[in-house]
Amino acid sequence: MIGFTPTEEQQQLVRTARGYAERHIRPLVERVKRDGPPADPWPLVQPVFAEGAALGLTRLFLAPDLGGMGGSCLDAVLMLEELGAADVGLASDYFALTACMPLMAARAGGASAEAFLRRFADAPAMVLAGAQSEPDVPGSELMMAGPDPAFGPKLSALESPDGWRLTGRKSAFITNAGAADCYFIIARTDPALPVFSGLSIFLVPAGTPGLTVGRKTKLIGWPLTTHAELVLDDVRLPADALIGTRGGAAMTFASVPEMPVCLAACFVGLARAAFEHAKGYAADRRSMGQPIARHQAVALKLAEMAVNVETARLHVWQAAAACASDPMRAAMLLAPMAKATAVDMAIRNAELAVQVLGGYGVTAEYDAGRYLADAWIGWSCDFTRDVLHLGIAQAVTDDG
Numbered sequence: 001m002i003g004f005t006p007t008e009e010q011q012q013l014v015r016t017a018r019g020y021a022e023r024h025i026r027p028l029v030e031r032v033k034r035d036g037p038p039a040d041p042w043p044l045v046q047p048v049f050a051e052g053a054a055l056g057l058t059r060l061f062l063a064p065d066l067g068g069m070g071g072s073c074l075d076a077v078l079m080l081e082e083l084g085a086a087d088v089g090l091a092s093d094y095f096a097l098t099a100c101m102p103l104m105a106a107r108a109g110g111a112s113a114e115a116f117l118r119r120f121a122d123a124p125a126m127v128l129a130g131a132q133s134e135p136d137v138p139g140s141e142l143m144m145a146g147p148d149p150a151f152g153p154k155l156s157a158l159e160s161p162d163g164w165r166l167t168g169r170k171s172a173f174i175t176n177a178g179a180a181d182c183y184f185i186i187a188r189t190d191p192a193l194p195v196f197s198g199l200s201i202f203l204v205p206a207g208t209p210g211l212t213v214g215r216k217t218k219l220i221g222w223p224l225t226t227h228a229e230l231v232l233d234d235v236r237l238p239a240d241a242l243i244g245t246r247g248g249a250a251m252t253f254a255s256v257p258e259m260p261v262c263l264a265a266c267f268v269g270l271a272r273a274a275f276e277h278a279k280g281y282a283a284d285r286r287s288m289g290q291p292i293a294r295h296q297a298v299a300l301k302l303a304e305m306a307v308n309v310e311t312a313r314l315h316v317w318q319a320a321a322a323c324a325s326d327p328m329r330a331a332m333l334l335a336p337m338a339k340a341t342a343v344d345m346a347i348r349n350a351e352l353a354v355q356v357l358g359g360y361g362v363t364a365e366y367d368a369g370r371y372l373a374d375a376w377i378g379w380s381c382d383f384t385r386d387v388l389h390l391g392i393a394q395a396v397t398d399d400g
């Protein structure tokens, strides 16, 4: 059966997330609008994140016996749309990512993953990060590398008598680098093997000797987030730092279609926020004796924006439902579709909002320009639109 009505529990989750966003995220967003982007946003974000974590918003996927909500991907996307409407960067980086990484650990399986999940359960405001991309390796290679072992991440993990030794660098895009308590780092355990069997996932706690945070990246938007390089200089890890099976990193990542779907949900929130912003402005702003919303040229833009929100949301809900009912179809087709479409719709709605607001659309006083910069970032985070579309093309043209 196909249902579009959230349950009473889901509606309560939406109310909780919306209330949290209003009380805690919005004031932070207003502060940044007033004072400009902070050089280091984490001290400002940390207490806000801790409030959200205390509400259980990062434990959505964690099993109830570990103190989590045991929620579904549909629950998560409902929650993340609300956070994304308040601030897409904060929603994506701190909440979507931190909520999804434990799911990845659970899917990877094994004793070390279970031990990590217990630690996560006991640390209410733990922040997580995942590091795949590298400075000299195009991020797209992780998805496109195919059977040639020359392509893909190079950071090396050598097995030693007492565990593992990791050496190399991760790109200056690593989300939450410097803020995270724990990093999921992808490393080459077998350089002669291709990406889908030569990479493994290691859990590296912040503060591990040899792990340092390098150059920071300044984005055109997302001022509350932190992205930086990670440098690993002979980082020594115990044998059980490897999560899942040796060589199983690509399979483990593919087993979590929830990750791109959750990211997509944050952009549904942005598409909605841009629409609501433009609608409110068009109701108040008058030209030729009437609200500009009454002029057909503006009304049609608002209509397109409303359609875009529903289009993005339907894609995301469908992909979220498939994460439970048909995870393979979700991973190969519906999750990349949802992410690419939600970002497209967010960008389009932000552009339209800029137009509806006229001159005010390009001022820092109003939100339309901020939405546009924030939306564009979605184009390349967690694989570019083109790379996602190439994956979709493969899925729809392959037989079987």
Ligand SMILES: Cc1cc2nc3c(=O)[nH]c(=O)nc-3n(C[C@H](O)[C@H](O)[C@H](O)COP(=O)(O)OP(=O)(O)OC[C@H]3O[C@@H](n4cnc5c(N)ncnc54)[C@H](O)[C@@H]3O)c2cc1C
Pocket: 129, 130, 131, 132, 133, 134, 137, 138, 139, 140, 141, 144, 173, 174, 175, 176, 219, 227, 377, 380, 381, 382, 383, 384, 385, 386, 387, 390
């Ligand atoms: C905000 C943000 C957060 C991020 N967070 C993380 C993170 O937490 N962890 C992490 O590991 N990485 C992270 N990244 C990195 C991200 O995954 C990469 O930026 C992304 O995959 C693109 O890689 P690239 O920048 O190297 O571009 P490239 O791979 O160099 O691509 C450049 C252009 O070429 C195209 N292209 C490249 N190869 C092909 C091909 N084979 N066929 C067709 N077209 C191709 C791309 O579509 C793109 O248009 C983040 C990036 C951003 C912007």
